[in-house]
Amino acid sequence: MEKRILIAEDDLDILNLVKDYLKASNYETEYSQNGEEAYTLFQNKSIDLAILDLMLPGVDGFELCRRIRQESNIPIIILSAKKSDSDKILALGLGADDYIVKPFSPRELIARIKSIFRRVDELSDQTSSKDFIEINDLVIDTLGRSVTLQEKRIDLSVKEYDILLFLINHSNQALSREKIFNKVWGYENYGDINTVTVHVRKLREKIEEDPSNPKYIETVWGIGYKFIK
Numbered sequence: 001m002e003k004r005i006l007i008a009e010d011d012l013d014i015l016n017l018v019k020d021y022l023k024a025s026n027y028e029t030e031y032s033q034n035g036e037e038a039y040t041l042f043q044n045k046s047i048d049l050a051i052l053d054l055m056l057p058g059v060d061g062f063e064l065c066r067r068i069r070q071e072s073n074i075p076i077i078i079l080s081a082k083k084s085d086s087d088k089i090l091a092l093g094l095g096a097d098d099y100i101v102k103p104f105s106p107r108e109l110i111a112r113i114k115s116i117f118r119r120v121d122e123l124s125d126q127t128s129s130k131d132f133i134e135i136n137d138l139v140i141d142t143l144g145r146s147v148t149l150q151e152k153r154i155d156l157s158v159k160e161y162d163i164l165l166f167l168i169n170h171s172n173q174a175l176s177r178e179k180i181f182n183k184v185w186g187y188e189n190y191g192d193i194n195t196v197t198v199h200v201r202k203l204r205e206k207i208e209e210d211p212s213n214p215k216y217i218e219t220v221w222g223i224g225y226k227f228i229k
Contacts (some may be wrong), residue, residue: 003048003117007031008038008064009079010056014102018051018079021106026061027113035059042068049113052096054080054087062094069095073145075116075158079104080184095157098185101197102202112185119162119184133168135229138207140165149207160203163196164227168216171229174220197213 005022009015012034019146022029030045032038035056042050050068054061065076078091081102088099098112137150145161147154156164162184167175176197185195204211218226 002026002028004028004030004046005113006038006042006045006047006050007182008035008056008061009053010052011053014053014079016110017106021110022113025110025114033057035061035064039064039067042072047072047074049075049077049079049116051079051109052084054078054091062090065091065094065096069157070155073156073158073161074104075120077109077112077116079109089198091199092195094200095160097159115185116158120158125229135216140168147207154206156203157199159199160206164201166201166209167225167227171200171227174222174226178224180224196224226229 005027007015007018007022007029009018009031012033015031015033015186019029019031030041030047032041033056038052038056039059041047052061052064056064059067061080065078068074068076075098076096077098077100078096079100079102080087080091082088091099092118098118100109100112101168129139131143135141142165147156147161147164151164163180166180166183177193180196181193195200200217201211204214204217207216208214216228218228220226
């Protein structure tokens with residue numbers, strides 16, 4: 001079945017460019033130049049990934065990202081002219097999985113999309129023999145790609161879930177941020193390695209009783225992170 005991708009972009013030229021490249025790569029598309037309309041499409045269509053501009057009329061990309069993440073763990077890519085670190089950190093904090101600054105290479109965008117889908121499939125295959133992973137009061141449903149803590153569902157973004165699963169699959173091993181980035185994002189030549197730090201911080205806020213004194217995800221100074229099992 002072909003993947004269906006939602007595009008929310010108010011610049012018609014960019015929208016048509018992205019749409020054409022996605023169709024040439026055999027992806028189905030839904031699209032809108034308005035944030036509210038894009039959210040309606042998300043609610044009424046089966047969407048596998050969303051590409052969001054931040055400066056949308058109606059509902060801006062930050063709010064649209066927040067709404068989607070509240071209801072789904074589909075991958076979200078931000079495609080924006082906003083270049084500041086604060087905008088990137090805010091978007092990632094709201095649950096975005098990737099952030100691409102305009103002007104951009106359409107081929108790079110397609111490469112990142114393929115990488116996201118490939119990594120999701122690979123990480124799922126690694127745990128296919130285990131339907132559930134239980135670690136103390138943390139339970140991971142690998143088939144449903146869901147996480148519960150003390151029997152309460154924890155809403156994770158795709159990348160937060162993938163990082164957690166990768167760390168668990170390599171429990172008690174010190175993993176560098178570079179290794180986590182290359183495995184979870186799947187490309188070495190693009191992106192900001194600090195993205196890993198932002199996602200781990202958000203992940204800790206969701207699964208740790210005291211994020212400043214974590215019991216699951218330890219920081220290994222000078223290297224990266226380690227999951228304690």
